[in-house]
Amino acid sequence: MPLRAKVASSVSRTAAALSRAAGRGDGSVIGGWIGLKIDPDLLAHLSAGRAIALVSGTNGKTTTTRLTTAAVGVLGRVATNSFGANMPTGHTSALAKAGSTPYAVLEVDEHYLAQVLEATEPHVVALLNLSRDQLDRAKEVAMMAQLWRAALVNHPDVRVVANADDPMVVWAATPPGDPARGIRPPHVTWFSAGQRWHDDSWVCPECGHTIARNGDQWWCSGCPLRRPDPQWAVEDDGVLDPTGAWHKVVLQLPGKVNLGNAATALAVAAEFGVRPVDAVSRLGAVTSIAGRYAQVDRDGRNIRLLLAKNPASWLEAFDMADFAPTLLSINARDPDGLDTSWLFDVDFAPLRGRQVLITGDRAYDLAVRLDVNGVPFQHVRTFGEAVRAVPPGRLEVIANYTAFQDIRAELDRVN
Numbered sequence: 049m050p051l052r053a054k055v056a057s058s059v060s061r062t063a064a065a066l067s068r069a070a071g072r073g074d075g076s077v078i079g080g081w082i083g084l085k086i087d088p089d090l091l092a093h094l095s096a097g098r099a100i101a102l103v104s105g106t107n108g109k110t111t112t113t114r115l116t117t118a119a120v121g122v123l124g125r126v127a128t129n130s131f132g133a134n135m136p137t138g139h140t141s142a143l144a145k146a147g148s149t150p151y152a153v154l155e156v157d158e159h160y161l162a163q164v165l166e167a168t169e170p171h172v173v174a175l176l177n178l179s180r181d182q183l184d185r186a187k188e189v190a191m192m193a194q195l196w197r198a199a200l201v202n203h204p205d206v207r208v209v210a211n212a213d214d215p216m217v218v219w220a221a222t223p224p225g226d227p228a229r230g231i232r233p234p235h236v237t238w239f240s241a242g243q244r245w246h247d248d249s250w251v252c253p254e255c256g257h258t259i260a261r262n263g264d265q266w267w268c269s270g271c272p273l274r275r276p277d278p279q280w281a282v283e284d285d286g287v288l289d290p291t292g293a294w295h296k297v298v299l300q301l302p303g304k305v306n307l308g309n310a311a312t313a314l315a316v317a318a319e320f321g322v323r324p325v326d327a328v329s330r331l332g333a334v335t336s337i338a339g340r341y342a343q344v345d346r347d348g349r350n351i352r353l354l355l356a357k358n359p360a361s362w363l364e365a366f367d368m369a370d371f372a373p374t375l376l377s378i379n380a381r382d383p384d385g386l387d388t389s390w391l392f393d394v395d396f397a398p399l400r401g402r403q404v405l406i407t408g409d410r411a412y413d414l415a416v417r418l419d420v421n422g423v424p425f426q427h428v429r430t431f432g433e434a435v436r437a438v439p440p441g442r443l444e445v446i447a448n449y450t451a452f453q454d455i456r457a458e459l460d461r462v463n
């Protein structure tokens with residue numbers, strides 16, 4: 049690395065360490081910020097010589113990044129931004145801290161994908177899904193898809209691993225290329241992870257006609273855009289690879305959605321030459337991720353934490369949760385997005401018949417939504433009150449970002 053980059057990298061590591069020592073979080077944002085101030089090209093310098101995978105999408109990127117890191121670990125040491133700091137400051141900090149590793153797997157905020165593609169020149173980019181999120185500030189889904197598509201045009205050599213079940217992702221992953229300028233369309237490997245949420249992809253991003261669906265299949269009623277045949281797919285409790293071989297996947301993470309994340313991780317790792325048969329057992333070693341899916345025993349209750357931040361992830365959480373007493377907690381602080389009107393995009397009917405408790409800064413918004421949805425509930429002021437209000441046994445907790453962090457702190461920052 050050039051001298052300036054070496055200095056920037058060293059200062060970045062020191063700043064992150066100081067921040068950690070001062071008890072101000074993991075320091076990855078401040079460390080990366082200072083490093084990039086000293087050398088604006090630091091992320092590019094730190095990326096040089098590494099084979100990198102980027103993982104982006106609205107939901108599942110933290111979990112998929114962790115699973116992919118485990119899978120690529122078959123080959124050697126892998127740098128990753130394991131604290132979910134998924135913007136360039138976090139990437140810079142993660143690579144500076146890791147020192148020299150042959151591989152890196154980086155979770156990327158979907159808004160920053162173009163910038164991070166440019167800086168890191170990855171070998172692979174995984175595109176998971178696109179759905180509405182943080183209504184007060186996030187881009188419309190179609191605009192996000194357009195940004196991804198435009199970014200990929202400039203990187204025809206990157207290997208794309210993309211979700212065949214999401215029409216917006218399929219469109220974003222298949223820019224036509226430009227033969228006159230010698231630009232090829234990117235090479236895409238498709239995976240199928242299933243998609244429960246369809247409400248951001250009824251309209252074709254190419255031509256504006258409606259998207260028709262039948263079972264797993266979807267197609268545009270006005271143009272050739274349709275679901276590609278996936279090379280990787282979830283089948284029963286395992287994953288089918290492109291050769292047709294089936295691999296049983298035993299995860300410590302719940303739900304079909306995590307099997308889909310496992311399929312994605314195996315597909316990305318395969319782009320580095322990792323055989324699924326070698327990687328699959330490593331996926332089972334991944335337990336909770338920054339508290340997500342963590343289980344804690346407290347006063348005879350087995351409490352499980354599920355993070356859900358937007359309508360698509362709430363649907364997945366209902367599917368993952370056992371039919372057991374369920375605490376819902378909603379905040380609307382800055383990291384959550386300030387607009388809670390998305391609660392009306394979620395169908396809470398799957399909770400009918402369960403004991404439902406609500407809490408959080410915006411519990412009353414949730415109360416109105418549940419009342420309209422015909423789901424009985426009980427309001428509790430504290431997490432402790434919720435634990436006392438349910439019988440011994442499983443308590444499922446579904447919370448959005450800061451509400452989740454509050455509860456995790458009550459449980460002594462469970463991992």
Ligand SMILES: [Zn+2]
Pocket residue numbers: 252253254255256257268269270271272273
């Ligand atoms: Zn169309």
